[in-house]
Amino acid sequence: MKSKSLSIPFLIWAVIFIIIPMIFIIAFAFTDDNFNFTFDNFNHLNRYLPVFLRSLKLSIISTVICLALGYPVGYIISKMSPKVQNVFVLLTMLPMWMNFLLRTYSWIKILNTESGVLNTILSALNLPTIDIMDTQFAIVLGMIYNFLPFMILPIYSVLTKMDEKVIEAAKDLGANNVQVFFKVVLPLSVPGIITGLTMVFVPAISTFIISKLLGGGGANMLIGDLIDMQFLGNAYNPHLGSAISLILMVFILISMGVMRKFDSDEAGGIM
């Protein structure tokens, strides 16, 4: 009884901020301008397939690179003394406390072809300048920069909580350091990896600011920009925007489900 009454505030919250907006989105997705029921919004979605695939490609690349960078960083931090660990965790989180837009704008200042910091330095050193701005590379760079902490922290967290005795047990049974890592540490850190993958992949596939500011929109437009345009842009069509959002949401749900499955199948998986 007690626990039920305690959950009432959350239920109210959930209804107002989650359930009702969801109903709105679904209602918009399946109606036309006169709010008549229709599937029209979904009929022409194949036009946007290239945008969707581009989003998928860039977010997967970013997520994989984040994992490749984040795992070693999380591992190294977890091996440090507790005091140093706190400092490094703080340093990892510090940029996240700065405004997201500001951080992305600052990359324009760095990458800008004519007056960017990077090219200014390169030309001062008499090296050829590079033209990264408004490319997919810049989008990936922006994604990695913004979302890397979301990969590092859950991996660090699971590694630092790992029982030292389990590692000793593996060594005791004859495993050398490489075997200890691949047979014990890595499989046991899979939950952290799954969380990290989810926390990087989901915002990466739905981002619109990074692609707008660093990718220049247009040919580098992502699914997030597409949705953005339907609500705030010239193409104003909230019904289509809702439909695309729904598709994106279903896709994210499926991919998270697949990852969860991978997690629970992990028993003896990586061998």
Place this chain on the structure above:
Amino acid sequence: MENNIIIDLKNISMEYGNEKVLDNINLYIRDKEFVTLLGPSGCGKTTTLRIIGGFINQTSGNVYFEGKEISKVPPYKRQLNTVFQKYALFSHLNVFENVAFGLRLKKGKEKLDEKVIKEKVSEMLKLVNLSGYEKRDINSLSGGQQQRVAIVRALVNHPKVLLLDEPLGALDLKLRKDMQTELKKIQQRLGITFIYVTHDQEEALSMSDTIVVMNEGKIQQIGTPQDIYNEPKNAFVADFIGESNILDGIMKKDCLVNIFGQDIECVDVGFEENESVDVVIRPEDIIITSPEEGIFSGTVTSLTFKGVHFEMVIQCDGFEFLAHNTIASQPGEKIGLKVKPFDFHIMKKSKKECEK
């Protein structure tokens, strides 16, 4: 005798900063022996075990395994395996894979094929009555079952020595007793040396061939369970192994000790005349008689039923005796206490170190 020594610790000391955790430990362990390192927490028993296992390195001294110095050998190359305090099982693997872990690590010429692994694992699981649990998830097992998995996981590679770090500490009393018997059986059947760490004196007494009593980083006494119980070398050992009455006495001459001003016959010899000694009397060695017949007489101050026996506290001349008897004497009753001469255990005053 020398040639069946499997592990030999020579002058082992261990320091953390200024803190001396082990102070010049000398100990040899024979092949197929069940040795228990016994002592209160912080006495250095686990540290000793971890040095033998290779998880930490001693500050000074040498560890010999079959005559070869192994201090520099990493744990995974030592021919011994460990059962950890909280089992430290691999929660991402099932029962079968946990036990097979050590077998699957063998590479090159030693690599085992799946059939052999399967045979060895089921043989091991049978040893601890866990046949049929192969596919079970580690977390779905009870504490006792996890314990068994941990034991056979460590045994599967047929180590020459098995190190056990308070393996039964997390189990309830009944289960602990069963596992004690089972461990002893396994040890005898496989003919493997067991080095067992515990703070539970009863466990040590019932399982071991040899007990090493430790306190404050030093070995207090090494001996068979009977030796340790019946002939404790000092008051610490006497007090730690079972309950004891420890009295101050003066050794008048051989076989005569003065306690509370009266000369009493005993069987101990080899003390100096008028040397101050500790006199240890086990509670179960106190015979309760009438006040006139007793060596000491006093008043019962408390009575507790302990199941097998009654525990009584008897106030005699300011000293509180602890006595066990199957017949209850009521509080307030005046009684006499008698002790047979060979049940007085006379030992040198503590603080003096004992050697081997």
